[in-house]
Amino acid sequence: MSLIKPAARMLAALALCLPFATPVAAQQKSVAVTAIVEHPALDAVRDGVKDALAKAGYEDGKNLRWQYQSAQGNTGTAAQIARKFVGDQPDVIVAIATPSAQAVVAATKQVPVVYSGVTDPVAAQLVPGMGPSGSNVTGVSDMLALDKQVELIRRVVPAAKRVGMVYNPGEANSVVVVKALRELLPKHGMSLVEAAAPRSVDVGSAARSLTGKVDVIYTNTDNNVVSAYESLVKVGNDAKIPLVAADTDSVKRGAIAAVGINYRDLGEQTGRMVVRILKGEQPGAMASETSSKLELFVNPAAAKKQGVQLSDELLKSAARIIE
Known part of the structure; x- marks a missing residue:
């Protein structure tokens, strides 16, 4: 008995030093988030992801390691960030917008990847279809x-x-939309007039090239365009060309109207998928999702600047009127 007691005391002493580090490490989760550029819609996705994690009990600095990096519109930087994040081996990488998602998916076949804010993930070659991918995406x-x-x-x-x-002709999201509009608009008695803006700094000059050639300018969620939307608004206001957007945040910045997704909600939806993976689900067994919650935003002041009289019916049907 005399030999057993010292051994027991030694084990107890070791227990005071060792066991607490192991459970904390086991509970710690790591989520790395990257976006191709910072603008209101993509920032809202990022913030929505973080909110969903917090609601599920994952708090940065406590039981969650949260990383975020923007590629500042540069696809080369997006690839560098992707490689860096893959090397960190987080539990999940969240890639916001097509170029960042393509960079991350190209960089890993093992780390779980959740994309968000991607218009056509199949055309972008992120997943083979909208059903379960059978991969890490x-x-x-x-x-x-x-x-x-x-x-x-x-x-x-x-x-x-x-x-x-x-x-931007280099962004898969936009190429898909342009191709579809070329086919769809003639069915409604309209035609598409295109202006390429490969970089954000090209948006203003591309818009000016449309002056006198178009009756309205439509903008999708092209990241170059949205990140430089004020330059497009200036052209619309100066040349009296109405702007219609797919991104409701662009209405706050000077578009006349948009029927679009609430990107904060989209981020929370993305975050809930991340939570499922953190709790043990395999990304390849989870079907890709879309959002069916559309909102109409209208900006009467922008309409006046761009020479448009909005109907009472349109104003009454708006979820939000920007004053």
């Missing part, structure tokens, strides 16, 4: 039904025949 698309976008253009500018679109 799942996520939430911000794809919008284009017929509703065309309907809004008609409601804002009933006589419109020529629809201008400024977009």
